[in-house]
Amino acid sequence: MSAHLPVLQVLIPLLAAPFCVVLRHRDIAWAISLITSLVCFAISLMILDQVLTQGVISYFMGGWPAPWGIEFRIDVVNAYVLVIVSAIGAIVSLYGRHSINKEIPRNQIYLFYTAYLLCLTGLLGMTATGDAFNLFVFLEISSLSTYALISLGKNRRALTASYQYLIMGTLGATFYVIGLGLLYMMTGTLNIVDLHNKLADVDGSLRTFQAALAFLTVGLSLKLALFPLHLWLPNAYTYAPSTVTAFLASTATKVAVYVMLRVFFTIFGVDLFEETGVPNIIMILAICGMFVASTVAIFQENLKRMLAYSSVAQIGYIMLGISFLSVTGVSAGIVHLFNHAIMKCALFLALGCVMYRVGSVKLSDMHGIAKKMPWTMGAFVVGGLSLIGVPLTVGFVSKWYLINAAMEADMMPVAALILLSSLLALVYVWRVIEVAYFRAPKTESNIKEAPLSMLIPLWIMAGASIYFGIDTDMTLGVAELAAEMLVGGTP
């Protein structure tokens, strides 16, 4: 069966989703989604192993060879992203049961798991496919299910947030297709590797080519929430159910970044991409995002919203790394994909525990909460330290590489800005720590520690954000391989 792994990765959640609808029971649906996520995680690890030992895997749907048929093509870059997405999926579904039962109306829970599995299908499919149009189809699967997931939030504003995201997301997807249409006009192919080969001898000043790049860049920037196209994100993350926020924050934007890497480096190639001047624009926007979003985060009363703004800032770091176009820079961006996924997942899962016990994630409701929920807030502190970039956490590894890349490119001011923006992260994380640890509780209440089934996944993530900060062989090794491949221009 090992030859079919690439398709099984996407097919298993797709097949599991309708079963949740047919069986219509919340616990069975939870069990199905848990087993599916764990199987997906196992498969993604096997695929990564296979790619590292045997090289690129190519799988032809229906036996039609590329470029005519749809190809699933997995190299180091997407094998790595597959591991991120499926690992987060496994953790989140392990964690989700209690939180979901509390936050979502009983008769909609089986639909929640269906939408979750479809979202997983879409994200894994986007990552695995080697066909640019097939990627769009999976993008739509993941987006549509994401809108449904967000709208399940308890607060009525979840509906508006979801609608806002629907409009922006659809715009982004439309721009992607327009850009792709222009490329198809020039080359007559939709296969990513084939596009790369056929675009190799295109003149970079051609109008169609530039328009295609512009549409693809703006469309994907919308999906990955690059400043200033991030406006859908804070509301969506704030009002979605806690589990959904943790899942989306660590996967959806990451996969969009992956797609952007593919477009920039595999389809267009570094040289063509550099000629257009887009990297400079991205660098400026990324730095603006790091500062503006972090500053806005400092003033947030709702912690989910605070972390949402912090996500926008972190996307800034990732894109900054990519915009250096050097192996160090791109590997910093890629390693931060993984590191940010881990720490944001830990932070949002911790907030999910708070939401479960307190019923709110407002700062004013969290006075002295660390005494009642020491394990939850402990994990939050670990995630927060990682966000700042304290040594021995994953955040440090990413920032270290990012600063290295800036120095390598002779951009000392940029390196200074990276350090400076970390101070902003310190401010917004400290606000929470101060309130949770050093303020007396407002009223006597019988808030207890979150149940063990939520704490264990939370601490797996918190532990991972320390473990991968110390043992960087796995993450950095793969990220460097991936960056070398992308920057080196081998499709």
Add this chain to the structure above:
Amino acid sequence: MMDRKPILRVTAKIFMPFILLFGLYVQIHGDFGPGGGFQAGVIFASSFILYALIYSLHDAKLVLSSVALEIMAAIGVLLFAGTGVVSFFYGENFLNYNALAHDPIHGQHYGILIIELGVGLTVFSAMTLIFYTFAGRGR
């Protein structure tokens, strides 16, 4: 409310079987000419929507409840993906319908017919469900 509109009621009754038959025609004919699961599903759903419009939503739900439609929509997806899975057991890639019969051309033919049935089922149920949901608002 439509009790006093005998023309509409009778016309709808007469039209129903023809719409359903045409839906089936488009469904089965899909692999030879214009048509296919999506169009057939919409036509099939339109007959149920017509019924619900003339005879009330309540009566339409007696024929097919929302729960049944949800399950049918899911079964359609399973049918589509499941057909692709069958080729695994013959050592072929996913969605390779050559494996479905001794002769590749027949295999492809059967494959398309079956998956179109899945498409039709899902589109029909989803369309009808959307109508039920909108029509049932505020009740």
